[in-house]
Amino acid sequence: MSAYNKPLPELSGLHGEFYEFCRAGELRFQKCDGCGSWRHVPRELCAECGSWDWSWQASSGRGKVFSWTVVDRALHPDFAESVPYAAVIVEMDEGVRLLSQVLGVEPSQLEIDLEVEVVFDSVTDEVTLPRFRRASV
Amino acid sequence: MSAGACIVGIGETAYCRKPGSGLSQLGLQLQAALHAIADAGITPAEVDGIMPFPNLGRAEEFAANLGCSNLRYASTIHMGGAAPAASLGAAAAAVEAGLAHYVLLPAGWNGYSGSRARQTIADDVASIPGGAIARDFYMPHGFTAPPQWYAVMARRHMHEYGTTAEQLGAIAVAMRNHAQRNPRAVMHGRPLSLEDYLASPMLADPYRVFDCCLETDGAAAVVVTTAERAQDLPADPVKILASACGQPYPADEITNRKDIFQTGLTIAAPEAFGRAGVTPADIDFAMIYDCFTFELLQQLEEVGFCPRGEGGAFVEEGRIDLGGSLPVNTHGGLLSEAHVLGMGHIVEAVKQLRRQCGDRQVKDSEVGVVTGWGDFGDGSIAILAR
Ligand SMILES: [Zn+2]
Numbered sequence A: 001m002s003a004y005n006k007p008l009p010e011l012s013g014l015h016g017e018f019y020e021f022c023r024a025g026e027l028r029f030q031k032c033d034g035c036g037s038w039r040h041v042p043r044e045l046c047a048e049c050g051s052w053d054w055s056w057q058a059s060s061g062r063g064k065v066f067s068w069t070v071v072d073r074a075l076h077p078d079f080a081e082s083v084p085y086a087a088v089i090v091e092m093d094e095g096v097r098l099l100s101q102v103l104g105v106e107p108s109q110l111e112i113d114l115e116v117e118v119v120f121d122s123v124t125d126e127v128t129l130p131r132f133r134r135a136s137v
Numbered sequence B: 001m002s003a004g005a006c007i008v009g010i011g012e013t014a015y016c017r018k019p020g021s022g023l024s025q026l027g028l029q030l031q032a033a034l035h036a037i038a039d040a041g042i043t044p045a046e047v048d049g050i051m052p053f054p055n056l057g058r059a060e061e062f063a064a065n066l067g068c069s070n071l072r073y074a075s076t077i078h079m080g081g082a083a084p085a086a087s088l089g090a091a092a093a094a095v096e097a098g099l100a101h102y103v104l105l106p107a108g109w110n111g112y113s114g115s116r117a118r119q120t121i122a123d124d125v126a127s128i129p130g131g132a133i134a135r136d137f138y139m140p141h142g143f144t145a146p147p148q149w150y151a152v153m154a155r156r157h158m159h160e161y162g163t164t165a166e167q168l169g170a171i172a173v174a175m176r177n178h179a180q181r182n183p184r185a186v187m188h189g190r191p192l193s194l195e196d197y198l199a200s201p202m203l204a205d206p207y208r209v210f211d212c213c214l215e216t217d218g219a220a221a222v223v224v225t226t227a228e229r230a231q232d233l234p235a236d237p238v239k240i241l242a243s244a245c246g247q248p249y250p251a252d253e254i255t256n257r258k259d260i261f262q263t264g265l266t267i268a269a270p271e272a273f274g275r276a277g278v279t280p281a282d283i284d285f286a287m288i289y290d291c292f293t294f295e296l297l298q299q300l301e302e303v304g305f306c307p308r309g310e311g312g313a314f315v316e317e318g319r320i321d322l323g324g325s326l327p328v329n330t331h332g333g334l335l336s337e338a339h340v341l342g343m344g345h346i347v348e349a350v351k352q353l354r355r356q357c358g359d360r361q362v363k364d365s366e367v368g369v370v371t372g373w374g375d376f377g378d379g380s381i382a383i384l385a386r
Helices: A013-023 B025-040 B059-066 B080-096 B117-123 B132-141 B146-161 B165-179 B194-199 B264-276 B293-303 B311-316 B343-354
Strands: A028-032 A054-058 A062-071 A085-092 A097-100 A115-122 A128-134 B005-012 B103-110 B202-205 B217-226 B238-246 B285-287 B367-374 B378-385
Touching: A013 A028, A013 A054, A013 A115, A013 A128, A013 B132, A062 B146, A085 B132, A085 B146, A097 A128, A097 B132, B005 B025, B005 B080, B005 B343, B025 B059, B025 B103, B025 B217, B080 B103, B080 B217, B080 B238, B080 B343, B080 B367, B080 B378, B103 B343, B146 B202, B146 B293, B165 B194, B165 B293, B165 B311, B217 B343, B238 B264, B238 B343, B264 B293, B264 B367, B264 B378, B285 B343, B293 B311, B293 B367, B293 B378, B343 B367, B343 B378
Parallel strands: B285 B367
Antiparallel strands: A028 A054, A062 A085, A062 A115, A062 B202, A085 A097, A115 A128, B005 B217, B005 B238, B103 B217, B238 B378, B367 B378
């Protein structure tokens, strides 16, 4: 197997903590201790209520497709061999959205509100990306 | 005229793809700047303010090459393609406050022959809107470039409002039709039909190749001064009635916006109309930043030319065509004239208000709008009048 050659996240700060949970097979988002709102991407404090207090809380891992684009012509050289692929926005049950890919579903089969669930894609020894698949009923 | 600020000079280079401009990025912009300064009827030494486009040049190097030995005001508004229309407002404020007498706004690049947009994105993560957010949460999944960032908004609009590919195509065709009346346009002499549009390959579905702006070499520039000084200059001054800019929320992350269609322009447009004392119904033409077809449609809605969700019908009915109720991008825009980062839109608006547009002239034009769009949806608007 050839080495994984696509862009990787930097594993530092709050972003690094997010990916550390993914590596352990957990999808967690920040949840505000002050007002209970979930947030993604990671932020230092709650823009809803101003609280600095929060914790990483487990997501249900379930969500639905909010929107997507099918990339037919890669605009980044590392994805040239991957087209066509879909970059998908998933809206989680908790309300936060994240950008990912849905594995095992042809781009042409995607639809808005398609129910999906998280799977963990260990692309390197250090990095596990949260991806999605069609939800099991 | 007493108070206020005006555009008193415009300048452009030729616009081209193959074989390329043959000039450096700076050289191109200097050429456009010299044309604008000459058009204004002033000397380079009188230019004491410079507002370079973000990441495309430094005021110091413009000044040193042009001979602007009295530079007092230098700033850049970091809003990508929204910078030029936003900079008009900052330049107007600067000259009215006496911070400078003549402010030069240059923009230009070798978008075709040089380091092309997509390669910049790939090689320089720090220049991507969103910075580490894009690096850590978008790029690993292949969400790497502007047509992809905006395509997710377009698809959502299609889902919520029934906007169609044919309606996006109507925009591409209208821009191309306008370019047929503009000999400077790269797509002059190369008409496009809706059938051609629908047959063009997908790039970032729902965006086809013909939904996307051109990649071209070229530069444009304008000079801003006070209305008082403008009275003594040769060209018909074009008044900056108002200019405003704004950001979506959050500006650094696309996916978690409560309202994905609320962009910077949503905030900026009502403010600009309020300050200018006019309404969208008073506008004779609009130069809308058309990086992609849907962004043009979306901005028509957020400026208030039509209600949200009705942009598709608006463009399909021909209202944005020359002869329609709101001619849009009479030069052909980024889609069919050239990608001059939005400065070309300002230059065309000035030409319309000076009534120098020949057979693409909007009859009796008195007041027009220019918009800008950049990064993850930053927006700007300038309302100009003769
Ligand atoms: Zn809170």
